[in-house]
Amino acid sequence: MTVLAGKVAFVTGASSGIGAAVAHALAARGVKLGLASRSAPDPGLADRVNISCDVRDPAQVEAAVAETVARFGGLDIVVANAGVGSWGDFEQTPLAELDEMVDVNIRGLFHTVRAALPHLRARGAADIITVASEAGRRGLPDEAAYVATKFAAVGFTRSLDHELRESGIRCCNVCPGGVATEFGMGRGLRTPDMPELDDMMRPEDVAETIIFALTRPRHYRMLEVAFRSMTEQSWG
Template identity: 40%
Template sequence: MATTRPVVLVTGASSGVGKEAARAFAAAGFEVIGTARNAARVTAPAGVTYLDLDVTSDESVASVVKQVIDRFGRIDVLVNNAGVGANGAAEEFSVARTQEVFDVNVYGTMRMTKAVLPHMRTQRSGRVINVSSLSGFVPSPFMAIYTSTKHAVEGYSGSLDHEVREHGVRILLVEPGPINTPFGDHSVQGDTPMPLYASGRRTFDEVLAKNASGGDDPATVAKVIVAAATDRNPKLRRTAGTTAAGISVFHRVLPARIFDRIVRRFNRMPN
């Protein structure tokens, strides 16, 4: 059943930013397909169809993309929002635990993107919106593993955008700051905790909780995602939320030594 409406596929749409993005796309007139690990447990917003998806599985990714194309005849926008947090000192993460985080945040994004690109190239149009983070362009102490995944997504997106642009496809980034969601409550923890970092971890947890409670509403990020998908002349990067916008300016204009002090002060670390 082909549709005349633009079709968007949003991963990680069971809650938070992903669910709000699905809702916003539906309001903007899109045919919206959201995904979740267990779609049956999601209360779907009006106008959103949900499918089960595991972004760490090649078979699951291929199946979902095929289902969407078979049912709706097209995919115009992919929003790679599925992700997992990772909190703790880098030294506390084994390589195996680190690989688990990369498999969702980085390789999951790559799997989904590779799965839709042949279709988008054939139709000579399409956009992939990769949800990055403030941590995609600045250091985040006690989030080194998570930050590494977002830096990887940024490098992948910027490079791939140049490769596919001549085929009518754009790869774009949305970079939120702290968002008022329970995302941090479900983050992966280091599997080899060390007493050396216990105090720093406690401070980090306090900072994270404070930033989240005072963070932007997920709908703020959803609005930026829809703008990236629909603007006639899209920018490669868009920050989302007041904190991300402010720190992005500081990062561009301040000397490195001063910005380093701001990072440490922001994270309540000794100078």
């Protein structure tokens, strides 16, 4: 086992893609899991509680965190992964999609951290991982609203580092480039048959990066990890 064995993690957006890969990577290292998502997470993992949770609703998030803590006796790790995206000309983006990105990617992150913080503080040594994006580090065409929400996530987590470091809580932005998942399908970005998916990173790549950040010695912290596939264009 690893230094993570026996710890308790709460993962949002855990039913598919990066969230599911993170859940499997943590479980393989002996972590107990509270898995939150709007659809059912993978039932094949040990030491886990699956929780139906829409991060847009603070009451649901508080209940999901409370259920995780009640089941396992505390909380050591939060992986704030839940997110949605929409791509295309900003002026043509439906208002409902703009609202959804703000509600899930920003407010959902706020709700997750607020619900978890009292339990993380009680541990004296804990971690918050925000699954942001390379889009949160630079402006990109046809992604204005999505980029804005990821800029917000990056800035929020950087600021938390200042607030929480003395409490022993490390805060890290994990910022991948393109990852081959169902994320963005039918929202102006991806189709299942697009050849670009073959060259993108896999969810497991992101999960292993998160594991790397979580397993660093406690005397230092990683504030941001940015990475992309070898075939993805560099934007500066």
